[in-house]
Amino acid sequence: MADAPGTSTMRAVLVGVDFGAVDFTASLEELGLLASSAGAEPIDTITAKRNAPDSAYFVGSGKADEIGIAAKAAGAELVIFNHALSPAQQRNLERRLEMRIIDRTSLILDIFAQRAQSHEGKLQVELAQLQHLATRLIRGWTHLERQKGGIGLRGPGETQLETDRRLIGERVKALRARLTKLRKQHETQRRQRGRNNTFSVSLVGYTNAGKSTLFNTLTKAGVYVANQLFATLDTTSRRLYLGDATGSVVISDTVGFVRELPHQLVAAFRATLEETIHADVLLHVVDGSSPTRMEQIEQVNEVLREIGADHIPQILVWNKIDTAGLEPGVERDEYDKISRVFISARSGAGLDLLREAIVEAATLGTTPVPGSSPENEEQDDAASEAFLEGDGESNPTSTHVGPQ
Numbered sequence: 001m002a003d004a005p006g007t008s009t010m011r012a013v014l015v016g017v018d019f020g021a022v023d024f025t026a027s028l029e030e031l032g033l034l035a036s037s038a039g040a041e042p043i044d045t046i047t048a049k050r051n052a053p054d055s056a057y058f059v060g061s062g063k064a065d066e067i068g069i070a071a072k073a074a075g076a077e078l079v080i081f082n083h084a085l086s087p088a089q090q091r092n093l094e095r096r097l098e099m100r101i102i103d104r105t106s107l108i109l110d111i112f113a114q115r116a117q118s119h120e121g122k123l124q125v126e127l128a129q130l131q132h133l134a135t136r137l138i139r140g141w142t143h144l145e146r147q148k149g150g151i152g153l154r155g156p157g158e159t160q161l162e163t164d165r166r167l168i169g170e171r172v173k174a175l176r177a178r179l180t181k182l183r184k185q186h187e188t189q190r191r192q193r194g195r196n197n198t199f200s201v202s203l204v205g206y207t208n209a210g211k212s213t214l215f216n217t218l219t220k221a222g223v224y225v226a227n228q229l230f231a232t233l234d235t236t237s238r239r240l241y242l243g244d245a246t247g248s249v250v251i252s253d254t255v256g257f258v259r260e261l262p263h264q265l266v267a268a269f270r271a272t273l274e275e276t277i278h279a280d281v282l283l284h285v286v287d288g289s290s291p292t293r294m295e296q297i298e299q300v301n302e303v304l305r306e307i308g309a310d311h312i313p314q315i316l317v318w319n320k321i322d323t324a325g326l327e328p329g330v331e332r333d334e335y336d337k338i339s340r341v342f343i344s345a346r347s348g349a350g351l352d353l354l355r356e357a358i359v360e361a362a363t364l365g366t367t368p369v370p371g372s373s374p375e376n377e378e379q380d381d382a383a384s385e386a387f388l389e390g391d392g393e394s395n396p397t398s399t400h401v402g403p404q
Helices: 024-038 061-073 087-097 104-115 119-136 160-195 211-219 263-268 270-277 293-306 351-363 374-388
Strands: 010-018 040-049 078-081 100-102 199-205 236-241 248-253 281-287 314-319 329-332 338-342
Touching (some): 010 024, 024 040, 024 104, 040 061, 061 087, 087 100, 087 119, 100 104, 104 119, 119 160, 199 211, 199 293, 199 351, 211 236, 211 281, 211 351, 281 293, 281 351, 314 351, 329 351, 338 351
Parallel strands (some): 078 100, 199 248, 199 281
Antiparallel strands (some): 329 338
16 A cells, blocks of 8 residues: 655545444554554544444445545545455455455455565565455456456366465465474474573564564664554564573563554464464563553553463553653562563663563563473463464453553
C-alpha cells in the first residue's frame, strides 16, 4: 500500500464499527496511527454502531453508501476498516463504493512488509501475506472459476483458481521449510547459551512502548528507533554485562504487539517469538504515559498466552515516567520479588534500578523455562505448537506477575 518515494501519500477514510467494546475509541485512534505508519493520510473517520456485522457489507448497505459518498466528497482513494473483513464483504464493498477497500489485517501486513529488513523477517512477512492471500482467493474473482481452454491451453481441466491455490501452496511450503531451518539454527544457539548457563532476557510490550529505545540504552546496540508503530520487526540480541557477581546476560528486543494482531503474523513470526518463549524472564515494557496502558498490558498478555509464554516470570517496566510525571522506583509483589520498575529509557532515569532487578532475577536462580535444555524442548514446544502452526489454541500453565 505504501507509495514509492517521491509519490503523493494516499488519502484514506477510516471506518470503525462499535459493537460495544470498551476500548472502541482507543482502537480507532490506533487505526489512525497504523494508517499513518503505512504511508496513508487519514482525512476522515466514519463510525457506526451495530449489534453484529452485516454478512454482505459488514456495515449494511445504507452505511456503505454513506461511506462511499463521504469518501468521494473528500477525494479519498482508499477506505480502511478497523476490522477483519471476509473476502465476500471486501469484494462487495469495493463494487458498491467503486474504490479500494482494505481491512485491519491487510493494513498491518502492509506495515510489516515495509519494515522487514533481515532475510528472515522478509520470509516471515511473505509467508503471512500468502496465507492471507489464500483466503482472498475463495470466490474472490469469478473469472478464476472458469476452465482454461483454447488452442495450446487444453489440459487436465485445472481451473485458474486451482492453479493459483496450488502455486501459493507450493510457495508457502517452501517458505515454511526455510523458516524451519532458521528455527533450528536459533535452537542451536539457545542450547549453547543453556550449556554456558547464560541468563536470557526478552523485551516484550505493546508497539511504540519504547522497547527499542530501552534496548539501545542498555546495550548500545543502535537499533532503529522511531515514533511509529512497528518501527522494527527483527529480533536483535546482545550481551549485557551486569558486574562480576552476575556476569553477562543475553537480552533480546522483539517485535511489538498490537490489538488483534493477525493470526498469520503470529504464526509466521514463530522463529522471532520463540526468543520470548525460551527466555528466563520477560521485561514487559509499558508506556506509562498512555491512557490505555492497562488495556495494552492485557493485549500483550493475551498474545503471550497464545504463544505459550505466559508461564515465564515477568517484570513490568513502566517506561516514559518523565512524560507521565512519575519518579523512578521499584514495586515488589507478595513474595518480595520485584514486579514493577519505573524508568525512562530516553533520559536514563531508573535504569540502575532496572539493572538491579535483572541481577536479582538472575541471582535468585529463576527456574529455567522448559526448552532451555535439549531434553525439555519438546515439552515446551507443545505449549505453543498448536497455535503457531495454525490451530489458534494454546495451553498456558500459569499466570503472569503484574498489577491487579
